Every structure is written in C-alpha cells, then in structure tokens.
Amino acid sequence: MNIETKVEKKQVTKTESDKPALVFRDAGIKRGERIIWQHGDFSIPSGSITAIVGTNGAGKTTMMKAELGLLPLFTGSLTVLGGAAGTTNHLIGYVPQNYDSDIESNLTAEQSVLLGLTGTRFGIHPTTRAQRAQAREAMAFTGVDDKRHYRLSELSGGLRQRVAIAQALVSGPKLLMLDEPLANLDLAAQREMVHVLAKLNHEMGMTIQVVAHDLNMLLPILDGAVYLLDGHPHYAKMNEVLDANLLTHLYSTKVQVVTTPQGDMFVTPGPDEPDDVTPDIHKPDEVAGFHHHHGKHPPIENIHHDSHVTHEQPRYFEKKISSETGRDTQRTDRNGGNQRQEAGL
C-alpha cells in the first residue's frame, strides 16, 4: 500500500517537472497608466536557468513581481509552476536585490535563514531541532554553514547574498528567483555565486531565474534568456540570444560577441577606445572554473525545443544598428567593481 502511494507520487512529480515552469500568454503589465511591457508569449522549461535581461527600467524586477502575483497583469495570463501567478508562491524561493539596510542588520545568518522556514507562521512555534537542521543544510549548500553565528552586518556582500539564497532554499522551493544576485559583488564573489547557482540546478534540478545586468558571468550556466526589448518580453535559448546585433540593440551600446575556446563572451568597448583595439576579455583559466551545462538535462531540453520555443526570427534583427552609442555604457555599468571589459551587460 505504502509502496503504491510512493510510486504514484513519483509519477505525479515527473509529470509536473515535464511541464514548463512558467507560461506567459499574451501577458502585459502596467504601472499606473504606463505600459511597462506587453505581448509576453512564451514558456520557460522546468529545470532550466534563465536570465531576465534588459536595460534599466525595462521591467525586469516588475516581471519577477508579476510572477510572484504581487503586481496584477492588465492583460493575458501568467502560470507559474502549474498555478496562476501568486498561488504557488510557497514553491518559490525569492531573493530580492539586496539593499544597504541589510548591512546594519544584527541578525545572525542562522536566524535569517530560519525566518525563511518559520517566518510566515502565526501563533507560538518554538524553533524545532529539525528546523535548525534544515537551516544548516541549506546553509551548507550555499557554503555559509560555518558563518551561521555571524551577524549579517559582519558578513561581506557575497556571503550575505549566499545567506539570502539559503533563506530562499530552506523551505524546499522548485523555482528560485534572484534579482540582481551579482550586483555589487567583486569578481571572485560573482564567480562563487554562479557556482552556487550551477550546483543548485545540477544537484537539485531547480529551475532558476536571474535578473542580471552582466550576462558574462552567467553565460556558462544559462539555458536561455528573457530579454525585454521595445516593451515586449521575448524568450530565447542561449544560442539565439547570443547575437551581437541583438545585444547591441538591447543595450543601446555596441556589443561584440567573442568566441573563445571556453565559449562566447560579450564585450563592450568603451567610448574612448578605437574600434580596432583587441578587447580585453577573461583569461581562459578564469573561465575554466565555470560550469558547463552541455548535456545537463537533455530530455527537458528536447521537450522545450519542440513545443515551447518560438523559432520565428525576431523582427529587430533587420534594424539598422548604430555602432557609436557608447554613452550608455556608464549607465548600465552599475556593478561597482567590475572591469570595464564586462561592463554594461
């Protein structure tokens, strides 16, 4: 009897994981009277890592808020993990962009993670040993177990970000949503963060969505990207989005795609640099540490190839692209300590 139930459950889980994690159907969102974006019509497969990219103000964070059901659509529908947006939030781990206020927090890392497990419960519930063990497990996964008694204010930005991810993980979500997880981190911390995300995806099969300015760091682990362009969100698998013309248009600044033995790199030449200068890119040994996602989960990829991705050639490929609008580099290069060669994306 017991065994039967188990088998049944497993089948259910399998069917669910074959479904796309997110389905946008003619979705659009307004803030006040202004349309932020509309005509969002795509699906994001389960078990994938997707970036949400676009310039400042294109509605990247708004998209996450819509997926969480915190902002209503004015048109269309949005299904998340099989339910209407907002109805499945217990299955979502959300890591908002970190703000300066966290820097003052005297809370310990462990307390912060525990809130992800117990914070929504009304009434008196002393923290159980099992809950503590769960919190420690999540912290061990993101590599901050040894920091659990430290206050958040004593941790570096990268470690705080990993505590925040542990907090999102502790309740066992199926979908992890991170808003600018690499912002304000130095290169080493960015790399560690990418490593944590890759591990989550590999070992737990978690669907991950990342709002990002800088795609370079994430490139080795991304399956696809939602790019917000001209007020419309589009979804494309990675090889489709990796086009210099598209990226240049997307960021309104000249972008080159450089193919290295380790994979593709985006490069933004500075406005003061002559065009024929060889761009400074990541050294191969830096990139060697990245995870590659080739052949990671072929069955799921096959499914979304066939059914969910529109292969239609996007219309802006034909647009004439100005190659001299380097002035926006500064605006998009908010990522603090980043080197210029990876600015803007």
Add this chain to the structure above:
Amino acid sequence: MSYIQFGFNHEWLETLSVPFMHNAFIAGLCIALAAGVMGYFTIARHSTFAAHALAHIGLPGATGAVLLGLPVSLGLGIFALGGALTIGALGKKASQREIATGTVLAFATGLGLFFSRMSSSASQQMQAILFGSILTITNDQVLGFAIFDVLLLAVMAVVYRPLLFSSLDEQVAQAKGVPIGVMNVLFMAIMAGVITIAVPAVGTLLIFALVVTPAATANIITSTPLRSMTVSSVLCLVSIWGGLVVSAMFPTPPSFVIVTISTLFWLVAKGAEALHRR
C-alpha cells in the same frame, strides 16, 4: 533668590516606600516590558524617527484633552493612534520619509503649545507632558498599563514571527504571503499604545531614550530577536527603577536620571563594541 540644592536625602528608603512610589515602580515594569518588545521592531523596521514623531503627534491630543477636561492619556492615545494609522496606511516606506515626518512633528508640537496656552491648567500640565512625571502616575493608570501589556503579549503571541519576518525582510515576507500591509498598521497601532504608556514616565521629548535606546543597546549585546527584546526590557527596567531610586536620594527629576542611565548603557555598549572591533 533661588539656588541649586544638591543634598543627599538620608531618608531615601522611606521616600521609596510611599504609595506613589509603588505606582511608579509598577508602571516602570509595565513600560519596560512594552518598550523592550516594541523597541526591537522599531529598529528592525527603520521606524525610530516615526516612533519619536508619534509622541509629538500625541502632544496636541494631550494638551487638548486637558483643555476639554479629559484624561491626558486619552487625548494622547487618540492622537498618537490617529497619527500611527495614517503613517501605517501610507506603508512602511512612509515611516522612513524623514522630511514629511519631521514637518508633521514640528507642526504637532506647535499645536500642542497652542492648546496648552488656551487654559491655565493645560499650561501647568505642559511640562509634565513634555518631560514626564512618573511620580504622579495614578492607580487607574497603572491598571491601564497592565491591561495594555497583557493585550500586547497576547497579540505578539499570534503575530510574532510574521511581524518579525516583515520587519526584517519585507519583500521576501510579502512574496511568501505575509500580509505586510496589515503588519505595518498593526505595528504602528501598537507603537501608539507604547508611546501612550511611556509618555507619563519620561514625556514626549525624552521618549526616544526609553523606547529606542535600550533596544539599540540590546542589539549590540545580543543577536537573536527574542534575546534582544528581553535584554532591552531589562535595560529599560533598570533605567526606570534606577531613575526612581536615584531621584529619591538626590533632588533630581526622575526623567533626567532615567534618560541618563539609558544613555550610559548605550555609550558603554558602543564603546565596548568599538574596542572589540579593533
């Protein structure tokens, strides 16, 4: 010709045993409990200035009540609650809008002065409302404080974790389904209550040192919310009771000593923290 008296009162033990002192000690206990718990949330929510402003918003209520012949606490409570619900309804971000809050604070204080000048009895009460008069707390007030504490603990038992989550991680809490709007209004409403019971002890001007400072000190010493609230309550209690004892020994106003002890604790903790970090 007046001169400063600074003699030691050798009968201070007898002074401490008179009935109004008993009321003051019990009131101190009630205030310390409420302020200790809410102080933590005030800091966690970055709403310390809003809490401070609430006391000043209560000022015209207090002097207006005297004008109408009503109890001071009633007028103070109604105005503080009205202000709290307004700030609460505007959202957590509103409590961080320093300029709007400061402007309302200044206007309310002016209005309080205006009301106090309209009758001589309100004018006499003005100093007590601004700087507190813990020694004049009545039996009825003490009973009111105790009832408030019981209510506060009952509400806290229900909303403790969601309130904590929404205070520390509002965006995540919201995504997880915590009703952050309700939590915000609830926090501000409770804060108005705490202000109403703490003003008789130290007055509207010095209330920061009683509600926020002990919680800030506790945050330096401890790092878990529950422990911080406990430590904060103890620090607050020591400040109030210490203030009562010292003011029985020396001819100083209790409010001054209470605020001084609270500030000294904070200074020592800050100093120790600075040394520790070296």
